[in-house]
Amino acid sequence: MSKKVAVIHTSFVSVEALKDLCKEIMPQVQIVNIVDDSLLSEVMANGAITPGIVRRVCTYAIQAEALGADAILNQCSSVGEAVDVARNMINIPYIKVDEAMAVEAVQIGGKISVIATVASTMGPSVRLIERAAEKLNKQITIKRCLVDGALDVLIKENDKEKHNRLVLAEIEKVEAESDVIVLAQGSMIVLLPQLKHIQKPLLTSPKSGILRVKQILGI
Structure with missing residues (x-):
């Protein structure tokens, strides 16, 4: 069955x-x-x-x-x-x-940038990564990167290109200072074809x- x-x-x-x-x-x-x-x-x-x-x-x-x-x-x-x-x-x-992604992020490196497009996602995502770090007994620093309003652009305006531009700009801004970049929203999977030039590990949850x-x- x-x-x-x-x-x-x-x-x-x-x-x-x-x-x-x-x-x-x-x-x-x-x-x-x-x-x-x-x-x-x-x-x-x-x-x-x-x-x-x-x-x-x-x-x-x-x-x-x-x-x-x-x-x-x-x-x-x-x-x-x-x-x-x-x-x-x-x-x-x-x-x-996003549980497996949180563990993978902690395993990769200590400087983790979390990209979110809605404020209500940032807290739970950061806390999930912090709990993963505690379980693995690793010291980490998390940079919170909120692309405020981008999810509204995607859902309410149905403008995928504008959403992608906003998020991509934030990813490029923090890449140099990050060991790993975490995309907090599963909806960001639509960005993957545009992220091939990013050199640092970049994690999506789906x-x-x-x-x-x-x-x-x-x-």
């Missing part, structure tokens, strides 16, 4: 890109997408997750288990800390898309997150 993975999204931007990556990395797995774009707008409006966000993330996790999912992948870093609560309510693995799901499922 084939495995089933539920992917919980907070916008439609990432659905096709993640579906294509899943097909490439684990083609034998059935993917079910759960999308609630109110989650991201709510976390952006409040600057952090709210009790309502936590309740909905937990509800979707319970529903994913009920529909027969063998694992769940959380796509959005902004609501990642709600996953910590939801994990206690289900009996299947619930993987944060591929490493899906590889982690594959590893956990043992396939």
Whole structure:
């Protein structure tokens, strides 16, 4: 019997890109997408997750288990800390898309630049990297690089080129002072074709997150 993975999204931007990556990395797995774009707008409006966000993330996790999912992948870093609560309510693995990326960043080097396009993602992403460093007993410094408004350009204006220009400019600005650059939003995967000239290691979460799901499922 084939495995089933539920992917919980907070916008439609990432659905096709993640579906294509899943097909490439684990083609034998059935993917079910759960999308609630109110989650991201709510976390952006409040600057952090709210009790309502936590309740909905937990509800979707319970529903994913009920529909027969063998694992769940959380796509959005902004609501990642709600996953910590939801994990206690289900009996299947619930993987944060950026967990493996955080570990890899710490393993690469001590000067880590985190690029985010929405303020609500920066805190959870930095804390995830800091926890990874603590577990690995490594000293790190993190530079927070917020490209404020870029995600609105992508989602509300549907202007991918402008979004990419804004983020690329920030990456180029911090490259020289970084050992590794972390792209906090999974939505930044659309930038990859334009980043081939970047010399420093540059990490995005979708591929490493899906590889982690594959590893956990043992396939």
